[in-house]
Amino acid sequence: MDVRYAKTQELLYELKIAEVMRRELNTFSPVMTMSELRDILRDHRISGVPVLEGEELVGIVSIEDLIRWLSAGGEDCAIAAEMTKKPECLYADQPLVHAIKRFDESGFGRFPVIDRATGKLAGILTKGKLMEGVLRKLESEIEEEELRRYRASHIFEDITADYKEIYLTYDVPGKDFDRAGSASTGMKRNLKRLGIHPDIIHRLAIASYEAEMNLVIYTDGGVMEFHISPQEVFLRVKDNGPGIEDIEKAMQTGYSTAAHWVRELGFGAGMGLSNINKCADKMEIDSTPGIGTTLKIRMFTGPQHKPDGGA
Amino acid sequence: MRLSEVVDLLPARVVYGTDSLLAAEIGTAAASDLMSDILARVEVPDILLTRLNNTQVVRTASVFGIKAVIVVRGRPIDPKIAELAKQEEIVLLSTESSLFESCGKLYSNGVRSTTPTEDAQQA
Numbered sequence: 354m355d356v357r358y359a360k361t362q363e364l365l366y367e368l369k370i371a372e373v374m375r376r377e378l379n380t381f382s383p384v385m386t387m388s389e390l391r392d393i394l395r396d397h398r399i400s401g402v403p404v405l406e407g408e409e410l411v412g413i414v415s416i417e418d419l420i421r422w423l424s425a426g427g428e429d430c431a432i433a434a435e436m437t438k439k440p441e442c443l444y445a446d447q448p449l450v451h452a453i454k455r456f457d458e459s460g461f462g463r464f465p466v467i468d469r470a471t472g473k474l475a476g477i478l479t480k481g482k483l484m485e486g487v488l489r490k491l492e493s494e495i496e497e498e499e500l501r502r503y504r505a506s507h508i509f510e511d512i513t514a515d516y517k518e519i520y521l522t523y524d525v526p527g528k529d530f531d532r533a534g535s536a537s538t539g540m541k542r543n544l545k546r547l548g549i550h551p552d553i554i555h556r557l558a559i560a561s562y563e564a565e566m567n568l569v570i571y572t573d574g575g576v577m578e579f580h581i582s583p584q585e586v587f588l589r590v591k592d593n594g595p596g597i598e599d600i601e602k603a604m605q606t607g608y609s610t611a612a613h614w615v616r617e618l619g620f621g622a623g624m625g626l627s628n629i630n631k632c633a634d635k636m637e638i639d640s641t642p643g644i645g646t647t648l649k650i651r652m653f654t655g656p657q658h659k660p661d662g663g664a
Numbered sequence: 665m666r667l668s669e670v671v672d673l674l675p676a677r678v679v680y681g682t683d684s685l686l687a688a689e690i691g692t693a694a695a696s697d698l699m700s701d702i703l704a705r706v707e708v709p710d711i712l713l714t715r716l717n718n719t720q721v722v723r724t725a726s727v728f729g730i731k732a733v734i735v736v737r738g739r740p741i742d743p744k745i746a747e748l749a750k751q752e753e754i755v756l757l758s759t760e761s762s763l764f765e766s767c768g769k770l771y772s773n774g775v776r777s778t779t780p781t782e783d784a785q786q787a
Contacts, residue, residue, distance in 0.1 A: 533728075534719075534720060535698070535723075538726045538727060538752060541726070555708075557701050559728065562702065562723065562727040563703065619697055619698055619700075619718070620698075620699055620720070624701065624704055628704050
C-alpha cells in the first residue's frame with residue numbers, strides 16, 4: 354500500500370470534535386412551536402437546534418424541517434411533531450476524520466455532540482464548523498513556524514554583546530550509514546530558521562554533507578562544530594583517524610581510497626573534498642596519519658559574501 | 665508537468681508523497697548512482713532518478729533541494745527510507761521501468777537535464 358501522508362490528513366486524526374464544535378447552544382424544548390423556531394433560526398442565523406427535555410437530548414430540528422413544515426401549509430404545532438427524534442450523535446472525543454465519514458455517509462448537515470463521560474449534550478457540529486476548525490488549526494501551525502523563524506532570524510539583533518556567536522555541535526558516529534547526513538540536514542533547517550542567505554545555506558549544506566559522509570565512511574566517527582556569528586558560518590570537522598596520507602592527491606577529483614562497498618552506496622568516487630573546496634568560501638585541512646584530520650570551512654555572511662559561490 | 669503526472673506516466677508507485685508535494689511542477693531531472701556527482705552540479709534538478717535504494721538518496725535530495733527521488737527497476741525500498749522521505753518532505757517514487765526507459769519517457773514529455781557538470785570536471 355502507498356504510504357501517503359498529508360499534513361491536513363494528519364490534522365483530521367489529531368483534532369477532536371470537541372475542539373471545533375459549537376458550544377454556545379440555543380436549545381429548544383419539544384413543546385415550543387414551529388413559528389418560534391422560525392423566528393429563532395432567522396434571528397440567530399443558524400440552521401438547526403437540538404431539542405432537549407430537561408437535560409436529555411430527544412431530537413434535532415433544522416431548517417430542512419422548517420421548510421417541509423412551511424410547504425405543507427405551515428400550521429403551527431409543537432416542535433416534537435416535526436423534529437427528527439433520537440438523532441444520530443457523535444462523541445466529543447472522536448477525531449474529525451470520523452465526523453467527516455459520518456457526514457458523508459448520512460448526508461446530514463449537523464450532528465449533536467455528546468460528552469461520553471456524562472452522556473449529556475456538549476455541542477453541535479456542522480460541516481461549516483468542521484471546516485473552520487481545520488483552517489484555524491492549519492493557520493496557527495503556519496504562524497508558529499513563521500514566528501519561530503522570525504525570532505531565530507533576529508537573534509543577533511535582539512541580543513546585545515560585544516561578541517556574538519551561536520555554537521552548535523553534532524557527534525557523528527562512524528560507519529552508521531543510515532544516520533549519515535542527519536547532522537547536515539538538521540543544520541540546513543537551523544540555518545533557514547536563522548535567516549541565513551539561501552545560497553550560503555545551499556553551499557554549506559553540500560560541503561557539510563560531504564564532510565559528514567567522509568567521517569562516516571573513513572573514520573570511527575567525529576565531531577562537527579558550527580559557529581554562527583553575524584559575519585560568518587564556520588564549520589570545524591574533527592576526527593581521530595586514520596588521517597590522510599597525501600592531502601594534495603586527496604583534493605584531486607577522482608582520487609579515492611574508498612572500499613568497494615562505499616562506491617556501491619553512491620559515494621567514494623574521489624569527489625568529496627573537491628566538492629567541499631568548490632562550495633566553501635575558505636577551506637583548510639590538516640591531517641596527520643594515525644592521529645586524525647581537522648577540516649575547517651568558512652562561509653562569509655557579512656558584506657564580503659560572494660553570492661555566486663566558488664572558491 | 666506535475667509530479668502526479670509522472671506517477672501515471674512511468675507508471676510509478678508513490679512510496680511517500682502528499683497531495684500538495686505531488687502537485688509540484690517539474691521541468692528538470694538528473695540520473696545518477698553517484699551522489700557526489702549530483703552534489704557537484706551547479707543547477708539543482710527537480711527529480712533524481714537512481715537505482716540506489718539507500719537512505720543517502722533521500723539525504724542527498726534534502727541537502728541539494730531536489731523535490732523527488734525515483735528508484736528504478738522496482739528495487740525494494742526499506743520502510744526506514746520511506747520514513748526519512750516523510751521527515752525530509754521529499755517525494756519518493758518507485759518504478760518497475762529501467763533507468764533508460766524512465767528517462768526516455770520523461771524526456772519525451774518535455775523534462776530536460778540540468779546544465780551538464782562542466783564545473784565538476786574543472787574543479
